[in-house]
Amino acid sequence: MAISIETFFLDPEARGTLQAQIQQMIAEGILSGRLRKGEKLPSSRKLASHLGVSRITVTLAYTELLANDYLEARDRSGYFVSRNAPEPSKLEARHPKQDKVDWARAIGHRFTGGVMPVKPQDWSRYKFPFIYGQADPALFDHTNWRHCALQALGQKDFRALTADYYDQDDPRLLEFIMRHTLPRRGILAEPDEILVTMGAQNALWLTAQVLLTQRRTAVSENPCYHALRDILMQSRCHLAAIDVDHDGLPPEKLPEQADVIFTTPSHQSPTNATMPLDRRKELLAKAADMDAVIVEDDYEFEISFLRSPLPALKSLDSDGRVIYIGSFSKSIFPGLRLGYIVGSKPFIREARALRASVLRHPPGHIQRTAAYFLSMGHYDSLIRKMGLVFSERRKVMETALADHALRIGGQGEYGGSSMWMRAPEHVDTERLDFMLREQGVLIEPGHPFFDGPNPPKNYYRLAYSSIPASRIPEGISRLAEVLKNYS
CATH class of the missing domain: 3.40.640.10 (Type I PLP-dependent aspartate aminotransferase-like (Major domain))
Structure with a gap:
């Protein structure tokens, strides 16, 4: 039995090469049981035309699936789902109808409760990401x-x-x-x-x-x-x-x-x-x-x-x-x-x-x-490049902070990738962070770094590891403006 060509479509939100997307689409169909053993796939020409891709892309995807035993080729007949393809799971996924375990008693050790900073996964979407510990694609080799x-x-x-x-x-x-x-x-x-x-x-x-x-x-x-x-x-x-x-x-x-x-x-x-x-x-x-x-x-x-x-x-x-x-x-x-x-x-x-x-x-x-x-030697080259770039960004940031009279709480005399900042006493930098995000600015509130039940709320960290030097002045300007209007 031939599989209808309408079965196949590419997700416009999917990532990876077109070849990889086609491989994944067919493999998932086999693993889910939707495409059954012995069923005939569309020809590479027809599938390519249907998906709007080149024929060689489909041929390469079929060849890879053939090598992994998902498909088999028959002389002058085309490609079929292999008789040796992985079996779809026969188990039906179930969720407990009712959780009857008293987890408050069952859990012997608790590891939640620590104050862990929350950094947005979409940080690169922000124009002024002064956040620490993320790879800068402009620097990574x-x-x-x-x-x-x-x-x-x-x-x-x-x-x-x-x-x-x-x-x-x-x-x-x-x-x-x-x-x-x-x-x-x-x-x-x-x-x-x-x-x-x-x-x-x-x-x-x-x-x-x-x-x-x-x-x-x-x-x-x-x-x-x-x-x-x-x-x-x-x-x-x-x-x-x-x-x-x-x-x-x-x-x-x-x-x-x-x-x-x-x-x-x-x-x-x-x-x-x-x-x-x-x-x-x-x-x-x-x-x-x-x-x-x-x-x-x-x-x-x-x-x-x-x-x-x-x-x-x-x-x-x-x-x-x-x-x-x-x-x-x-x-x-x-x-x-x-x-x-x-x-x-x-x-x-x-x-x-x-x-x-x-x-x-x-x-x-x-x-x-x-x-x-x-x-x-790639690592040493990377470190030298980072040093040169961070040195430039640091100078730009120091100038911008001085221009707006923002207080530095600590900065490395030897270098580093961030600055420790101190806002006025009445400022809660968690709230400040929330307000700044509307301006496209990301900072790191400082209270999770402190010990004790009542940590100071007015410290924050500004990193220059993930933001180009050209954007630093405007980002600091927006930060200073929000701080000035903070109430």
Whole structure:
């Protein structure tokens, strides 16, 4: 039986190439049971004419479906749904008529309740997106990343693509981190002192899980990365939040006894303060006196375009008490979710075992693609390009902020990708954010970064990582106008 050509149509909202859309349309028809085994498909010429595409596009789609056993070709008869095509599911999807579980009692641990900033998924639709942590398509080296991904898909990398490393990582990526990335931070490490993670946040979670218990005390900066505070709260440890100053975490304000100290010395998140060398040494000495472990999140150290970054805390550590966390996600692109932990062998051994029990390892193909991108020099080129562009954008933003007398709460002396802003005391930046969206302006309210039941509402963050320099002055002008009329 021939399938009616009217069955086939292309969704005008669909994404991907026309060939891919045709493949998906036919495969979904087979998997749903709408197109049955042995039924004849329209000829490539008729389907092409019906869909308004070239005949070669339909022929290529049919050929791909033939290779994947969705279709079969019969001499002088055309294409048919294959007798070996995947069977449509015989199970009827059902939803419980009534949920009788008392989930308030059944849930043993709660992970909701943290203050997580809400960033619009359609941020690129806004003309003035002063939001942090999104990839700028004008900067991302898409061509070379695609080439590296294709190389990682090659036959010689078949094992890296398909193997289950269990608790291990791609040796090529480890080699680059060990011989190139870490020495630039003054750090020497062996392979069994490095663990690849799904970004810095995953590294922080693994670290907290291994080091903290209900009886131990963790120190965090205030304000700090909001996800870190949620992680520490979930560990049920005692938490001491220490207010930062213009040089970051002040060692003299640490409690008399602490077990783990979390800090971002390169660019304090979110204030951008950089911890001076003397304070870094003082922090190490204080931690030694308490026999505490320091977790160093080397946040944005690569984006130090104003001057060379200071040595990492880990490089100054002679006792093995610093656990170092790095990430490629912010500098390459956020969706990469690839970071690493460097620490003493006993700690890495436990973190590796924990990671294996949760997610085994980050996907091998992603690790190998990143290894090629790094080792071929594309990463260094990307960092240099970002530094030049961010330097220009920062100068434009500083001028615009000064022209409108907007108060800067903190800006990195070494660089970075954002500025920490302070509005007048009566301003609630959550409401300000809502008002600005009507003007096409996106900002990041600051209250989720603060600890305590009554965080200040008048701080906000302006990033210049996702907005071209040409749009910054008008965006700041609109921000200043809304602030002036705020009541």
